[in-house]
Amino acid sequence: PQLILQAFLQRVVNGGGRIEREYGLGRGRTDLLILWPRGGGPAPDTETDRFVIECKVAHKGLDRTIDEGVVQTAAYMDRCAARTGHLVVFDRRADRSWDEKIFRRDVDRDGRTITVWGL
Numbered sequence: 001p002q003l004i005l006q007a008f009l010q011r012v013v014n015g016g017g018r019i020e021r022e023y024g025l026g027r028g029r030t031d032l033l034i035l036w037p038r039g040g041g042p043a044p045d046t047e048t049d050r051f052v053i054e055c056k057v058a059h060k061g062l063d064r065t066i067d068e069g070v071v072q073t074a075a076y077m078d079r080c081a082a083r084t085g086h087l088v089v090f091d092r093r094a095d096r097s098w099d100e101k102i103f104r105r106d107v108d109r110d111g112r113t114i115t116v117w118g119l
Contacts, residue, residue: 001090001119002031002055009034009053030076031055050082058091065089066107066116074109085114 013019017036022029032053054073058065069087077085091101103118
């Protein structure tokens with residue numbers, strides 16, 4: 001699922017940003033890190049916005065996967081000074097309807113908002 005998401009996002013960032021995959025952040029690695037130059041100039045000549053995207057498959061139950069993923073995403077945001085974080089949770093269980101699998105919600109973690117996407 002991560003590679004499909006990366007392929008989709010690559011089309012978006014081709015306009016000036018770039019995607020780093022498995023970006024090392026100390027002892028951990030975020031699945032995807034989008035680097036986008038602020039002000040339209042080429043990176044690294046301008047300040048860069050960072051967007052952390054962490055991907056999870058709901059193996060341990062949806063709520064537990066989200067809880068653990070939000071903690072991990074917030075830690076990665078701290079390590080790379082990202083202002084924006086997203087957690088994408090893939091629910092591959094066949095007994096769930098699409099209405100149950102697809103959602104968007106904002107979770108507050110230490111005063112920052114992490115957007116959780118269900119797919």
